[in-house]
Amino acid sequence: xxxxxxxxxxxxxxxxxxxxxxxxxxxxxxxxxxxxxxxxxxxxxxxxxxxxxxxxxxxxxxxxxxxxxxxxxxxxxxxxxxxxxxxxxxxxxxxxxxxxxxxxxxxxxxxxxxxxxxxxxxxxxxxxxxxxxxxxxxxxxxxxxxxxxxxxxxxxxxxxxxxxxxxxxxxxxxxxxxxxxxxxxxxxxxxxxxxxxxxxxxxxxxxxxxxxxxxxxxxxxxxxxxxxxxxxxxxxxxxxxxxxxxx
Amino acid sequence: xxxxxxxxxxxxxxxxxxxxxxxxxxxxxxxxxxxxxxxxxxxxxxxxxxxxxxxxxxxxxxxxxxxxxxxxxxxxxxxxxxxxxxxxxxxxxxxxxxxxxxxxxxxxxxxxxxxxxxxxxxxxxxxxxxxxxxxxxxx
Numbered sequence: 086x087x088x089x090x091x092x093x094x095x096x097x098x099x100x101x102x103x104x105x106x107x108x109x110x111x112x113x114x115x116x117x118x119x120x121x122x123x124x125x126x127x128x129x130x131x132x133x134x135x136x137x138x139x140x141x142x143x144x145x146x147x148x149x150x151x152x153x154x155x156x157x158x159x160x161x162x163x164x165x166x167x168x169x170x171x172x173x174x175x176x177x178x179x180x181x182x183x184x185x186x187x188x189x190x191x192x193x194x195x196x197x198x199x200x201x202x203x204x205x206x207x208x209x210x211x212x213x214x215x216x217x218x219x220x221x222x223x224x225x226x227x228x229x230x231x232x233x234x235x236x237x238x239x240x241x242x243x244x245x246x247x248x249x250x251x252x253x254x255x256x257x258x259x260x261x262x263x264x265x266x267x268x269x270x271x272x273x274x275x276x277x278x279x280x281x282x283x284x285x286x287x288x289x290x291x292x293x294x295x296x297x298x299x300x301x302x303x304x305x306x307x308x309x310x311x312x313x314x315x316x317x318x319x320x321x322x323x324x325x326x327x328x329x330x331x332x
Numbered sequence: 333x334x335x336x337x338x339x340x341x342x343x344x345x346x347x348x349x350x351x352x353x354x355x356x357x358x359x360x361x362x363x364x365x366x367x368x369x370x371x372x373x374x375x376x377x378x379x380x381x382x383x384x385x386x387x388x389x390x391x392x393x394x395x396x397x398x399x400x401x402x403x404x405x406x407x408x409x410x411x412x413x414x415x416x417x418x419x420x421x422x423x424x425x426x427x428x429x430x431x432x433x434x435x436x437x438x439x440x441x442x443x444x445x446x447x448x449x450x451x452x453x454x455x456x457x458x459x460x461x462x463x464x465x466x467x468x469x470x471x
Contacts, residue, residue: 135428140447142449144361145449157362163357166357
């Protein structure tokens with residue numbers, strides 16, 4: 086399945102057409118692979134949207150029939166929270182379908198990593214703590230690209246970690262490295278290997294929270310466009326996402 | 333419990349419910365919806381282990397149980413919850429349920445409902461299961 090996971094539907098279908106001329110049995114296998122990917126995508130997306138959408142409907146309906154002011158306020162806040170969650174999921178889905186929708190314009194410039202990290206963390210609207218240690222470190226990228234990459238990788242660390250998220254950046258020319266470390270349940274070897282597959286969600290991720298499995302693959306794609314990379318590894322009891330970008 | 337429900341003291345005592353879901357907004361919504369329907373929400377828990385603690389403390393009549401949660405899942409919590417309170421009515425309440433989940437809940441004799449904005453099916457199911465459990469417990 087991994088062989089086709091990164092292909093878009095159209096390229097996968099072209100691939101299918103090409104090999105159908107050569108080997109009918111291979112074509113059948115490829116069709117099964119494509120069907121499996123489609124089912125996985127639909128399943129992951131459906132699962133991710135169901136809880137916030139049903140919560141949103143329930144809250145809106147209940148709000149209309151509730152007189153108590155405190156309850157109404159709590160429900161209204163819940164409506165906004167869940168609507169934002171749906172919006173974020175939709176953004177991720179569009180990113181996964183076509184990363185060019187968020188490709189920044191303009192030229193690379195020296196971007197302050199610590200300030201960009203804090204800004205991205207604020208966007209996540211999370212109560213969890215984050216510590217950043219990146220004094221004076223810069224990356225030479227388009228600012229919006231770094232913002233997107235950090236948002237996606239930090240969101241992952243926030244959702245799947247159990248304690249503080251610790252961000253540390255260093256420069257060793259020609260690269261700046263940003264390491265985002267989180268502790269919690271450690272993914273299996275298979276989950277680590279598949280983490281950059283679009284729409285892949287490991288057992289640990291599924292049990293933990295809703296999501297659609299596009300954060301790390303899209304972050305890596307954006308980093309590659311900026312001339313860098315994103316990798317994932319273990320360090321003791323922690324999981325580290327390492328973003329390397331031009332310094 | 334809503335003021336309407338509190339005022340209605342002539343009927344049977346309200347069904348005491350424990351809500352178990354890792355999503356705080358789902359718990360909040362269920363609390364408001366079920367209190368409007370006359371249930372007494374005795375506790376909330378964000379995972380299976382907290383559900384066991386709450387069940388021990390409050391001895392609820394019914395438990396609304398999410399299945400996919402971090403830490404101890406709903407699947408893992410069913411047996412110890414029943415061991416702790418044999419007559420407790422458990423309703424599995426989940427976002428999606430494939431074949432495995434449906435078969436597993438059927439095997440455990442736990443009714444399964446898909447999450448919905450409309451609380452009516454859940455309200456009816458809790459009443460039905462609690463009544464069935466009470467009937468089964470009557471000699």
